[in-house]
Amino acid sequence: MSDGDVALPVPPSILDTDLYKLTMQQAILSEFPDIPATYRFNNRDKTVLFSRHCVEQFTAAISQFSNVSLTNDEQQWLSKACPFFTPTYLAYLAKYRYKPEQVQATFEPTSEDGTLGNLSIVISGPWVEAILWEVPVMACLSETYFKTVQTDWSYDNQEELAFIKARTLLEAGCSFGDFGTRRRRSLHAHELVLQGLIRASGQVKGKGSLTGTCNAYLARKYGLPVIGTIAHEWFMGVAALKGYKRANSVALDLWEKTDSGSVLIALTDTFTSEVFFKDFVSDPERVHRWKGLRHDSGSPFSFAVRAKGMYDQLGINPAEKLMVYSDSLDVHRALEVKKYNDSLGLTKAEGPRKAKR
Helix, strand or coil: CCCCCCCCCCCCCCCCCEHHHHHHHHHHHHHCCCCEEEEECCCCCCCCCEEHHHHHHHHHHHCCHHHCCCCHHHHHHHHHHCCCCCHHHHHHHHHCCCCHHHEEEEEEECCCCCCEEEEEEEEEEEHHHHCCCHHHHHHHHHHHHHHHCCCCCCCCCHHHHHHHHHHHHHHCCCEEEECCHHHCCCHHHHHHHHHHHHHHHHHCCCCCEEEEECEHHHHHHHCCCECCCCCHHHHHHHHHHHCCCCHHHHHHHHHHHCHHHHCCEEECCCCCHHHHHHHHCCCHHHHHHCCEEEECCCCHHHHHHHHHHHHHHCCCCHHHCEEEECCCCCHHHHHHHHHHHHHHCCCCEEEEECCCC
């Protein structure tokens, strides 16, 4: 796959992002509209290098993000699909425009001929504006990389592979959703995976289900529920602004204060799960109100035991709460987690399906 005949990977819509970026933006608009923020890209795999051409293409794509905006039809769809979005927020989003000058991408050559190297990306601006950059920037970078650097791949059988994996999960009674925007090889790859998941969900009938997609643009296009929780950055931002003492509790309570509080799935590992559970149970009524928990690091089995113990202690039926698992799941691991949760009575366990890059 090469970039010879492919357009720059500019999002087709401002909705081509994860739902929780929009819900967090609404919360920030309500609580922290004037707070500045800086995001920095961290390449976890130091063996992966970028080409100078890749960075040039990436920078060219970013310069065109300012042309992306919310259409009237999209705004109407969003108000119906996500009734927790307020008219104030939807009006703000309709006027929102990406500002490419907020993104600074710098190529740092490391090879002798200067053609390969590392990439620095720094995004700076008001938090309420900068928050929308992360997901489309990562999707844009991934697609550019796979068009210009790692090109030994094709779209062959991607839809079928997704179908086979989804069928296995559904036959085992697993519920799962798509959470692949920032990791996708391309928008087309993302759509192929989603098409495979949809085809499987239409053919396999039983207790398993495709719960939806985190991507609002694709949810609208394919008639799926748009799903999401809360990201670590909400807890980290609130802690930095309000203090780290009981930061989980403060972040959860602020979330409920905004209309984004309709999405009441608590992320548990920002400051370690031990600290989270201590903060969470300090307000038993809050534990009752929140619909479930999301596990994103550590042992999912130890987490399940801890969650069940907390609910049992408070006299809450664990089967009524949703457990969302999002940490490095493949099909085999998902089946193990499903079986273990069922044995504990945590029968609402759910995991994501990440788009293959």
